Structure formats: structure tokens, C-alpha cells
Amino acid sequence: MTSGTAARGRPRSADRTEAILTAVHELMREVGYDRIRMQDVADRAGTGLATIYRRWDTKEALVAETMRVHGLPDVEVVGDARADLRAMLVAIAEEMAGGSEVIAGLVTACRDHPEIRAAMQECMIDQARPVIGHYIAEIVGEGGPGVDLLVDAAAGVLLFRGAFLDEAVEPAAFADEFLALLDGLAARR
Amino acid sequence: MTSGTAARGRPRSADRTEAILTAVHELMREVGYDRIRMQDVADRAGTGLATIYRRWDTKEALVAETMRVHGLPDVEVVGDARADLRAMLVAIAEEMAGGSEVIAGLVTACRDHPEIRAAMQECMIDQARPVIGHYIAEIVGEGGPGVDLLVDAAAGVLLFRGAFLDEAVEPAAFADEFLALLDGLAARR
Numbered sequence: 001m002t003s004g005t006a007a008r009g010r011p012r013s014a015d016r017t018e019a020i021l022t023a024v025h026e027l028m029r030e031v032g033y034d035r036i037r038m039q040d041v042a043d044r045a046g047t048g049l050a051t052i053y054r055r056w057d058t059k060e061a062l063v064a065e066t067m068r069v070h071g072l073p074d075v076e077v078v079g080d081a082r083a084d085l086r087a088m089l090v091a092i093a094e095e096m097a098g099g100s101e102v103i104a105g106l107v108t109a110c111r112d113h114p115e116i117r118a119a120m121q122e123c124m125i126d127q128a129r130p131v132i133g134h135y136i137a138e139i140v141g142e143g144g145p146g147v148d149l150l151v152d153a154a155a156g157v158l159l160f161r162g163a164f165l166d167e168a169v170e171p172a173a174f175a176d177e178f179l180a181l182l183d184g185l186a187a188r189r
Numbered sequence: 190m191t192s193g194t195a196a197r198g199r200p201r202s203a204d205r206t207e208a209i210l211t212a213v214h215e216l217m218r219e220v221g222y223d224r225i226r227m228q229d230v231a232d233r234a235g236t237g238l239a240t241i242y243r244r245w246d247t248k249e250a251l252v253a254e255t256m257r258v259h260g261l262p263d264v265e266v267v268g269d270a271r272a273d274l275r276a277m278l279v280a281i282a283e284e285m286a287g288g289s290e291v292i293a294g295l296v297t298a299c300r301d302h303p304e305i306r307a308a309m310q311e312c313m314i315d316q317a318r319p320v321i322g323h324y325i326a327e328i329v330g331e332g333g334p335g336v337d338l339l340v341d342a343a344a345g346v347l348l349f350r351g352a353f354l355d356e357a358v359e360p361a362a363f364a365d366e367f368l369a370l371l372d373g374l375a376a377r378r
Contacts, residue, residue: 100300111289156345
């Protein structure tokens with residue numbers, strides 16, 4: 001009682017939010033949604049379980065917020081559509097490098113938890129389609145085929161190969177393969 | 190003991206194979222892999238559990254054989270690449286109409302059971318890529334972008350939208366959307 005607890009204790013919840021969401025994001029890539037334990041999140045974020053549960057009632061709520069915050073990879077934008085799209089594709093492929101282990105967890109989470117499904121949709125519809133779609137439209141030009149289809153195709157190929165095939169998806173090779181498809185569409189202009 | 194059991198009994202195992210595999214195929218579309226019960230397969234195929242277990246030791250073995258036999262939808266081939274591809278895409282989209290319920294079961298089964306994963310890969314690599322890839326190559330022409338990428342994109346878009354989005358995939362609209370992409374690639378020749 002002689003010194004203020006606020007000064008000596010752990011940082012308050014708000015300060016740990018970023019560390020907690022980053023920990024969840026890393027664990028989703030490493031072990032998959034269904035194998036994340038709240039204690040592992042707490043350990044990695046250097047916080048206590050109580051701090052986490054004060055802000056998020058359930059694991060689902062925590063994962064949903066992580067997906068909203070870390071929806072698209074954070075890549076440096078250089079202002080060239082091809083380069084920026086390439087960097088984004090490489091980063092997304094790297095996030096899915098865990099293959100079927102990680103993808104099965106994500107697909108099941110979206111099926112079983114409306115909260116996570118809503119966050120996934122927000123991430124894809126409000127973030128991925130506009131951002132990635134903007135780069136694609138720059139490359140293939142206006143009046144090209146549906147940009148939504150191409151965005152969904154990029155995500156879908158990674159999902160499909162990661163979930164079902166044993167061929168490891170090599171991020172740089174995938175990005176080049178996808179850009180070649182866009183070049184084919186651009187050439188007709 | 191007065192009459193031959195062979196004449197009065199159920200048809201022998203071999204005769205029920207087609208009915209059993211068809212029943213599994215239908216149930217995979219309707220309830221998803223993980224919710225299939227062997228008793229439901231037996232009931233639908235009009236056979237007994239013993240008949241099924243005499244031939245397939247496990248549910249995994251039965252599902253794997255079903256995937257090999259019913260890998261690609263059985264659609265009428267008219268000899269025109271666009272028409273044949275369109276029919277195939279519509280049929281595949283219909284098979285995945287169960288959305289995330291069915292897809293999550295399939296993805297999880299491929300992760301957890303090497304036998305089912307091998308059958309899925311055989312189906313995709315040995316059947317889908319050559320057959321669908323042949324149609325695509327006919328449409329976009331030789332020297333187009335990787336045909337494997339386009340095959341995987343068709344499957345991937347269905348997987349992605351079915352697993353994550355609530356937008357129901359309308360089979361005919363999806364087929365038209367995908368063919369428009371191929372037309373964009375063909376136009377550059």
C-alpha cells in the first residue's frame with residue numbers, strides 16, 4: 001500500500017491489446033485456430049489470462065478481432081500496381097504456409113462460429129477485394145473480367161493447394177504465376 | 190436349410206458396390222464427410238452394415254474409394270470446349286452447394302486422413318487438371334498462362350466462396366463468370 005499499484009503493476013489492458021492481437025495472429029499461422037490456447041496467447045503476449053478475459057469474453061471474440069485488425073498483411077506500398085500486388089500475394093501465401101493444418105482450422109472456425117465468419121467476410125469483402133482488386137484493375141485495365149473473381153481466385157488457389165495438395169506453395173513462384181495470368185489479360189487491351 | 194441362401198439372400202457384395210458408393214457420394218454432398226454414419230450409407234444403399242464392412246474396413250477407406258470413382262461429375266460431353274467446360278463447372282458448383290458445412294468436412298478429412306488426402310489428390314491431379322485443363326487450353330490457346338493455375342482457380346473460387354462467404358454460389362452465374370475470364374485470355378491471341 002505504500003506505492004501506487006498503477007505504477008508498479010503490469011501495463012493496463014489497453015496497452016497490451018496490440019501484443020495480444022499479434023500473439024493470436026502468430027499462433028493462427030503456426031498452429032491453426034482450433035489449437036490456440038488462451039494460456040499460450042497470454043504467455044506470448046507477456047500478460048495474464050485475466051487481462052485477456054477482461055477485454056474478450058471468449059476465444060472466438062479474440063480471434064474475430066485479430067482477423068479484423070490483421071486482415072491483410074502489412075506490406076510496404078511503393079505505388080506500382082505490379083510490385084505492390086506481388087508483395088501482397090507473397091505475404092498472403094506466406095501466411096498460409098501452414099497448409100492444411102492451419103486452413104482446416106480456419107474453415108472449421110468460420111463454419112462453427114458466426115462471429116469469426118463475420119470477421120472473415122469483413123476482411124475479404126471490405127479489405128481484400130477493394131485493395132487487391134484495385135491493383136488487379138490497374139494491371140488488367142477497366143472493362144476486364146470481374147475483378148472480384150480474380151481476387152477470389154488468388155485466395156482460392158492458395159486455399160485449394162494448401163488444403164488439398166502436398167505441393168508446397170512457394171510464395172514467390174505463386175505470385176509470378178498469378179501475375180502472368182494478369183499479363184495475359186492485360187495484353188488484350 | 191431347404192432352399193439355397195444365395196438365391197434368396199441379398200445380392201452379393203460386388204453387386205452393391207455401385208449403390209454403396211453412390212450413397213456415400215450423395216451423403217458427402219448433403220451432410221458432409223464428418224457427419225456420415227455407416228448405418229445411413231447402408232440404409233440408403235439398401236444393404237447391410239456387414240456387406241459394407243466386408244469390403245471396406247473403415248469409413249475413411251469407403252470415402253476414399255468414393256472420391257476416386259466419383260471424382261469428377263459425370264456430365265454429357267458434346268465435343269465443344271466451351272459447352273463442355275461450362276457443364277462441368279456448373280456440375281462442380283452444384284456439388285459444392287452445401288457450402289461451409291460440406292467444405293469444412295472435406296478439408297478436415299483431407300488433413301486428418303492420409304488415405305482421403307491421397308484420393309483427393311488423385312482426383313484433382315489425375316482427373317480434374319487433365320480434363321478441365323484440356324477444355325481451358327482449347328479456349329485460351331496454347332502458350333496461354335498456366336492451365337494448372339486456371340483449373341486450381343476454378344476449384345479454388347468455389348472453395349473460397351463456399352467456405353467463407355455467405356453469397357450463395359449460383360452455379361450458372363459462376364460458370365459464366367469463369368468463362369468470361371477465359372474469353373479475356375483468348376482475345377489476346
